[in-house]
Amino acid sequence: MTAHESPSSTQPSAAVPGQGGCPFRNAANIYEFGPAKAALQHDAAWQAGFFAESVRKDGVIKQLPVLYGHGPSQREMRRDTARFFTPTAVDQWTPRIDELVQGLIESARRPAGVLVDELSLKLAGAVVGDVVGVNMTNPKTLARIILAADQRADSEPLLIRSQRNRAKELLSFARLFPAWLLDINPLYKASKAHLAAGGEVRHLVDQLVAKDYSVIEALTEILTYASAGVLTTREFIALSFWKIWEDQALRARFVTSSLKERETILRELLRLNPVVSMLYRRIDADAELDGCPVAKGELIRIDVEAANRDPKIWPTHRHEVDLSRELPSGVKPEGLAFGAGPHQCPGGPLAIREAAVLLHELFSHSGLEVLSGPVWQRNEGIKGYEVRQLRIRIS
Numbered sequence: 001m002t003a004h005e006s007p008s009s010t011q012p013s014a015a016v017p018g019q020g021g022c023p024f025r026n027a028a029n030i031y032e033f034g035p036a037k038a039a040l041q042h043d044a045a046w047q048a049g050f051f052a053e054s055v056r057k058d059g060v061i062k063q064l065p066v067l068y069g070h071g072p073s074q075r076e077m078r079r080d081t082a083r084f085f086t087p088t089a090v091d092q093w094t095p096r097i098d099e100l101v102q103g104l105i106e107s108a109r110r111p112a113g114v115l116v117d118e119l120s121l122k123l124a125g126a127v128v129g130d131v132v133g134v135n136m137t138n139p140k141t142l143a144r145i146i147l148a149a150d151q152r153a154d155s156e157p158l159l160i161r162s163q164r165n166r167a168k169e170l171l172s173f174a175r176l177f178p179a180w181l182l183d184i185n186p187l188y189k190a191s192k193a194h195l196a197a198g199g200e201v202r203h204l205v206d207q208l209v210a211k212d213y214s215v216i217e218a219l220t221e222i223l224t225y226a227s228a229g230v231l232t233t234r235e236f237i238a239l240s241f242w243k244i245w246e247d248q249a250l251r252a253r254f255v256t257s258s259l260k261e262r263e264t265i266l267r268e269l270l271r272l273n274p275v276v277s278m279l280y281r282r283i284d285a286d287a288e289l290d291g292c293p294v295a296k297g298e299l300i301r302i303d304v305e306a307a308n309r310d311p312k313i314w315p316t317h318r319h320e321v322d323l324s325r326e327l328p329s330g331v332k333p334e335g336l337a338f339g340a341g342p343h344q345c346p347g348g349p350l351a352i353r354e355a356a357v358l359l360h361e362l363f364s365h366s367g368l369e370v371l372s373g374p375v376w377q378r379n380e381g382i383k384g385y386e387v388r389q390l391r392i393r394i395s
């Protein structure tokens, strides 16, 4: 992808529809939806993306963040935090999202306008900040957390031990220090005092303290939320803005749709343009996946972009937004863009709601104009696109 091409203006990286035989061999790339989902759901498949193998190997962190963990303790952590993400919880967050959007939209009225990814970053930061318990509406805090979470190294498992990447990893650790010192450490102490005084668990930080996470372990979990929840949502909202802006009919439909319909449009856009385009798993015991034998130690790469356009699942208009689809049971409108199985994204519905509210507000203004951009970049840490320099103004 060049700097000026949007993700879905290129074809999926390697669509091999209907490839025969057993696909799980020799660091195999999986392009089909069925085997991809089976791999993500399998008990023997460990997280191998987002630097998980390198963190596990270093052994510094005993209680691994939920994204890196495996087995009963990981499932327990998911159960403990599930209440932040239920459909009722998402509805309860909505007035807060509305309020944040009303504040943010004002910046688009300035003569110089505003960058869409700046709006989406502030919104996503504030929402994840509420879930986590870190005040990310403070621009300095948001900047420090993002600086620490935004890994610039390549998270491809076969590359992460290379010299260049190792240097970048060490630099990332150094970047943690300001966030640890100024944000997380004081918060952690305050949470300990709150719980010791008999207070209830209010957010993720309280949950981590209640579970005896050390401050470093808590920092790692918080940064997981920041990269999993803030960086992704930032890009997804900016991309969706551009896709809807470009397509006049879709824009008209989006503005007049109900919240539910808008969310369906956004899920289709996410299917076509997954922010995390590649997921990785390492098989830790000889296993059978989707009817195929897989040897212990195999690395599996799931090409989400290709799996989400698998003609077996999306036989018609698979490269287009189509709101009249009937999907087979077990297939979500966004395909595997939020993953599947034990690591499936808990925050997906929240991200979709944020996008639906912010974009509806923006597109409802007839004086909305695009002043410049976008410029497309890649973030190899999360294996996704970045939408930059998309400047808009409401006049």
Ligand code: HEM
Pocket: 047, 049, 066, 067, 068, 078, 128, 131, 224, 225, 228, 229, 230, 232, 233, 236, 274, 275, 276, 279, 280, 336, 337, 338, 339, 340, 342, 343, 344, 345, 346, 347, 348, 350, 351, 352
């Ligand atoms: C459009 C926005 C988002 C996208 C595309 C996205 C995508 C994903 C994907 C693909 C995974 C699974 C990774 C894997 O299987 O290897 C994941 C996991 C996760 N996401 Fe999201 N996410 C988004 C928003 C959010 C939000 C808003 C939050 C929090 C408020 C969040 C929190 C998490 C967490 C904690 C995990 C790890 C879950 C686990 O391993 O058990 N995400 N996300």
